[in-house]
Amino acid sequence: MKPTARWIPYFLVAPAFAIFSLAILGPIIATFGLSLTDWDGFSTPSFVGFENFVRAFNDKIYMNSYWHAGIYIAATLVLEVVVGLLLAGLVSSKRNTTFYRVAFFTPVMLPLVVISVLWTFLLNPDLGILNRILGNLGLESWQHIWLGDQSTALLSISVISGWIFAGFYMAIFYAGFQRIPSTIIESARLDGASEWQLLRGIKIPMIKNLTEVAILLCFTGGIQVFDLVYVLTNGGPYDTTQVPTTYLVRVVFRDQQMGYGSALAVILTLVVVGVGLIYNKVRTKADAVVEY
Amino acid sequence: MAMYSLIYFVPLLWMALSALKSNEEIALNPLSLPTTWDFGVFAEAFTAGSLGKYAINSAIVTGTCTSAVLLFGSMAAFAFTRLQFKFSKQLMALITLGLILPLQSYFIAQNALFDTLGIKDTRMALILPYTAMGLPLAIWLFRAYIQNLPKELFEAARVDGAGDLRVYQSILLPMLKPGIATVAVFTVLSAWNEFLLALVYIQNDDLKTIPTGLLTFSTRYSTNYHLLFAALTIVTVPMIIVYVIFNRKVIEGLTEGAVK
Amino acid sequence: MFARKKQIAVLAVALLGLAIITGCSKGDSADKVLRIATPSLGDKELPVWEAAKASYEAAHEGWTVEFIQQDDDLYSTVGLPTLLNGKNSPDAYFEWAGARLDQRVAEGYAADISGDMESSGLKDLFNEGAFAGYDSGGALSMIPRTRDVTNVLWYNVDMLTKYGVTAPKTWDELNAACAKFKAAKINCFVQGNKDLWTVGNWGGHILSRVAGEALYAEILQKSKPMNSPEFVEGLTVLADLAKNGYVNESVNSIADNEAASLFFQGKAAMHPIGSWLIGTQQAEAPKFKMDFINLPAISGGAGDQNSIMAVYTGYAVNAKSSKKAEVMEFFKELYNAENAQKIADSGTVLLLKSLASGTLDPLTSKINALLDGATVVVAPPDTGFALPVADALNAAQAEAIGGKSSPQAALDAAQEKVAALK
Numbered sequence: 004m005k006p007t008a009r010w011i012p013y014f015l016v017a018p019a020f021a022i023f024s025l026a027i028l029g030p031i032i033a034t035f036g037l038s039l040t041d042w043d044g045f046s047t048p049s050f051v052g053f054e055n056f057v058r059a060f061n062d063k064i065y066m067n068s069y070w071h072a073g074i075y076i077a078a079t080l081v082l083e084v085v086v087g088l089l090l091a092g093l094v095s096s097k098r099n100t101t102f103y104r105v106a107f108f109t110p111v112m113l114p115l116v117v118i119s120v121l122w123t124f125l126l127n128p129d130l131g132i133l134n135r136i137l138g139n140l141g142l143e144s145w146q147h148i149w150l151g152d153q154s155t156a157l158l159s160i161s162v163i164s165g166w167i168f169a170g171f172y173m174a175i176f177y178a179g180f181q182r183i184p185s186t187i188i189e190s191a192r193l194d195g196a197s198e199w200q201l202l203r204g205i206k207i208p209m210i211k212n213l214t215e216v217a218i219l220l221c222f223t224g225g226i227q228v229f230d231l232v233y234v235l236t237n238g239g240p241y242d243t244t245q246v247p248t249t250y251l252v253r254v255v256f257r258d259q260q261m262g263y264g265s266a267l268a269v270i271l272t273l274v275v276v277g278v279g280l281i282y283n284k285v286r287t288k289a290d291a292v293v294e295y
Numbered sequence: 296m297a298m299y300s301l302i303y304f305v306p307l308l309w310m311a312l313s314a315l316k317s318n319e320e321i322a323l324n325p326l327s328l329p330t331t332w333d334f335g336v337f338a339e340a341f342t343a344g345s346l347g348k349y350a351i352n353s354a355i356v357t358g359t360c361t362s363a364v365l366l367f368g369s370m371a372a373f374a375f376t377r378l379q380f381k382f383s384k385q386l387m388a389l390i391t392l393g394l395i396l397p398l399q400s401y402f403i404a405q406n407a408l409f410d411t412l413g414i415k416d417t418r419m420a421l422i423l424p425y426t427a428m429g430l431p432l433a434i435w436l437f438r439a440y441i442q443n444l445p446k447e448l449f450e451a452a453r454v455d456g457a458g459d460l461r462v463y464q465s466i467l468l469p470m471l472k473p474g475i476a477t478v479a480v481f482t483v484l485s486a487w488n489e490f491l492l493a494l495v496y497i498q499n500d501d502l503k504t505i506p507t508g509l510l511t512f513s514t515r516y517s518t519n520y521h522l523l524f525a526a527l528t529i530v531t532v533p534m535i536i537v538y539v540i541f542n543r544k545v546i547e548g549l550t551e552g553a554v555k
Numbered sequence: 556m557f558a559r560k561k562q563i564a565v566l567a568v569a570l571l572g573l574a575i576i577t578g579c580s581k582g583d584s585a586d587k588v589l590r591i592a593t594p595s596l597g598d599k600e601l602p603v604w605e606a607a608k609a610s611y612e613a614a615h616e617g618w619t620v621e622f623i624q625q626d627d628d629l630y631s632t633v634g635l636p637t638l639l640n641g642k643n644s645p646d647a648y649f650e651w652a653g654a655r656l657d658q659r660v661a662e663g664y665a666a667d668i669s670g671d672m673e674s675s676g677l678k679d680l681f682n683e684g685a686f687a688g689y690d691s692g693g694a695l696s697m698i699p700r701t702r703d704v705t706n707v708l709w710y711n712v713d714m715l716t717k718y719g720v721t722a723p724k725t726w727d728e729l730n731a732a733c734a735k736f737k738a739a740k741i742n743c744f745v746q747g748n749k750d751l752w753t754v755g756n757w758g759g760h761i762l763s764r765v766a767g768e769a770l771y772a773e774i775l776q777k778s779k780p781m782n783s784p785e786f787v788e789g790l791t792v793l794a795d796l797a798k799n800g801y802v803n804e805s806v807n808s809i810a811d812n813e814a815a816s817l818f819f820q821g822k823a824a825m826h827p828i829g830s831w832l833i834g835t836q837q838a839e840a841p842k843f844k845m846d847f848i849n850l851p852a853i854s855g856g857a858g859d860q861n862s863i864m865a866v867y868t869g870y871a872v873n874a875k876s877s878k879k880a881e882v883m884e885f886f887k888e889l890y891n892a893e894n895a896q897k898i899a900d901s902g903t904v905l906l907l908k909s910l911a912s913g914t915l916d917p918l919t920s921k922i923n924a925l926l927d928g929a930t931v932v933v934a935p936p937d938t939g940f941a942l943p944v945a946d947a948l949n950a951a952q953a954e955a956i957g958g959k960s961s962p963q964a965a966l967d968a969a970q971e972k973v974a975a976l977k
């Protein structure tokens with residue numbers, strides 16, 4: 004529709020756009036600009052061209068942080084998306100779903116700080132429950148310093164993340180399953196399909212789109228992970244759980260290198276956006292090919 | 296199945312029960328039930344941790360930014376969906392950018408900006424970014440809802456001589472109620488639990504929100520376990536209660552957001 | 556019509572928002588607010604400051620005193636520089652003497668306050684000799700607060716008696732003692748190195764003993780490389796403790812306060828940490844009996860084997876502040892006899908005359924005696940020297956004690972990091 008007065012649409016859009024530009028758009032452009040400088044946050048920035056980017060690619064800790072993020076993403080794909088899918092399947096096959104949906108979803112709602120502090124204690128090498136139980140069961144050799152041992156720290160973080168977010172993906176998939184016409188499901192049941200066959204043969208394929216979105220979400224969420232890692236290990240031990248964002252925060256807020264940090268941020272942004280775009284392209288191509 | 300859901304609850308339940316024990320008990324007998332049920336620990340944790348202060352800060356920040364997102368988001372969505380105007384496509388594209396670009400791509404410069412504006416260590420330093428972060432999704436969701444509303448409704452109102460702002464206020468808003476609820480839930484959840492910005496923008500303990508306030512509390516009292524768990528429980532229980540009451544809306548809000 | 560009203564309302568909200576944004580920027584510093592920045596004071600000491608603030612404000616009409624407290628870790632990294640460079644930078648702020656203070660002086664943030672101290676009479680409150688170590692390039696740049704011994708070996712008195720161990724004076728005696736504890740399946744040492752500075756200090760002291768204080772300082776000032784053979788030798792001494800099973804396995808994953816708790820719970824014989832453990836012990840485990848020894852002598856070490864690792868803390872006055880006189884007045888309030896005693900009771904002993912006659916607990920007196928008798932004082936890596944260099948060294952020490960890398964490899968990596976610094 005044409006607006007009643009020319010200025011009205013702009014007036015309606017203005018506040019949102021003003022805040023958005025001030026807090027997000029402007030800073031994004033500024034970050035790209037800052038990435039080409041050396042700046043400590045107070046004195047005048049000095050232009051250094053692509054030096055920061057060269058440094059980033061030589062920075063072992065930074066390069067490794069992507070590797071760690073990759074491991075985290077792989078682990079959470081299984082622990083969150085796959086488990087979520089299975090849980091959704093299980094829950095949707097029951098009558099009384101509310102209890103389960105509430106139970107599994109609760110951790111998603113809590114501040115990550117609460118969960119991190121709780122699990123830090125649960126995994127405490129001397130006083131924590133996990134090692135205690137293992138000891139009681141006679142499995143002393145399985146006891147570890149979960150968050151302090153470089154071989155278990157990253158996986159521990161992933162498991163905790165799985166505990167939290169499996170419920171989230173379960174909810175998404177469950178909502179997806181609910182949208183499948185019940186006639187299809189009923190007729191399959193009549194044909195004698197078991198729950199598992201239902202899940203594999205009908206439910207999952209019918210929410211293919213949703214699954215693809217979920218995978219993308221898991222990826223983008225995983226590569227940007229901060230809260231959990233920061234509180235649980237803050238990159239330790241020996242920088243073996245350093246992920247891009249925690250390292251970025253350290254470079255900027257501890258070492259005060261705004262220029263270098265901006266370069267790191269730019270690289271991260273390009274990775275996230277790049278993967279997202281490529282993924283979508285591949286998806287739509289693949290969808291165009293698939294026939295039902 | 297039931298076993299699995301039990302596993303989910305056990306850590307939280309254990310946390311609440313452990314709060315009632317003494318520190319020695321927790322260290323020696325972590326798996327047992329409390330022998331002394333010391334409910335006073337909750338009051339102690341509340342005051343020692345100034346949890347009330349953090350809760351109020353969280354409430355103010357979350358409340359303000361959610362109101363802003365709802366108001367400005369619905370206004371913008373209305374304009375984008377139902378009104379034709381120049382640059383509408385471009386502006387919408389920029390806002391969509393906000394959906395894809397991660398926090399890391401702008402928070403460094405945002406930090407410098409807030410420093411210059413002098414608003415760091417004030418609540419505005421959180422309200423502004425939270426609002427900005429919530430707007431793109433809100434606008435998208437509202438757009439979807441508005442698109443589902445019958446065109447005729449708007450055209451009829453226009454024929455009746457109503458100005459656009461009138462249409463916005465008297466027709467759109469009432470019909471958008473379910474959408475408002477969903478966006479509100481989503482915004483509240485994101486803002487309430489936000490951690491990174493709260494961590495780097497606010498150092499003044501009096502202004503900290505719950506996530507950072509809890510972190511400070513946990514590092515200070517890291518060995519006073521029962522106090523720590525009591526504080527965590529105090530923060531967790533209301534959230535669980537709110538969630539149980541609003542659970543349908545919450546899940547809807549989060550999943551809608553994710554799907555879009 | 557209604558629309559018009561709505562327009563106005565929304566416009567008003569927008570303007571209000573703008574006003575809030577701009578209004579939230581604080582006023583300029585020519586106001587009557589005295590700003591003092593410090594790491595968290597803790598709930599024992601804060602009330603004393605509040606009391607001093609109250610009496611200052613009562614005596615000085617129209618003035619308010621503002622305390623800006625931050626987490627220790629934040630304060631010592633970006634917190635303080637951000638405050639100093641921002642609007643309303645503090646008029647006085649907590650600092651550690653050494654490289655950090657020198658940098659503040661160089662940047663123009665620390666004024667020479669010898670004149671102000673004299674004229675205000677604040678100087679008279681202090682002990683003779685309190686000012687040694689507080690000058691930066693000849694000028695007095697800080698109002699003294701404490702001299703902290705940063706690293707001594709605290710030990711569990713009862714445990715040593717039980718196993719027939721006397722407090723070791725040499726490194727060989729230390730190894731023998733630890734072997735006894737190991738045989739009894741007790742950790743000789745418990746340390747919490749999650750934040751890297753605890754082993755950083757402990758190891759740093761060992762390094763200075765082995766390599767000599769001069770070389771230690773040169774390396775930390777980047778004049779010599781991190782992986783100099785003397786440092787490798789020193790780091791090996793530290794790493795060997797862990798290799799022999801004398802240090803808790805969780806050393807790099809628990810924080811300093813956790814380690815202290817474990818020490819108080821009798822889970823280890825010794826705990827290498829600073830003099831502030833006294834305050835912690837009084838608060839957490841009043842019945843726990845502990846004592847300390849300075850780091851034992853390492854035979855063949857190039858440094859003075861009686862050296863102590865200590866740090867001087869105090870309050871620098873911002874050279875850019877116009878309220879220097881007011882700062883002096885406030886500290887006269889804070890440091891008066893009554894408040895000083897209360898602060899001492901909370902575990903922090905200021906270098907004031909009024910406390911000299913008061914009763915100090917035996918451990919604190921012993922620490923003071925150690926400080927007074929010391930001829931060679933070594934600075935901790937992260938307060939005496941530039942932070943990025945200290946970080947590199949501390950990371951290397953963590954790796955060595957955790958068994959992740961050999962001392963040589965760890966120091967090589969540290970040198971790589973240092974070389975890459977501007």
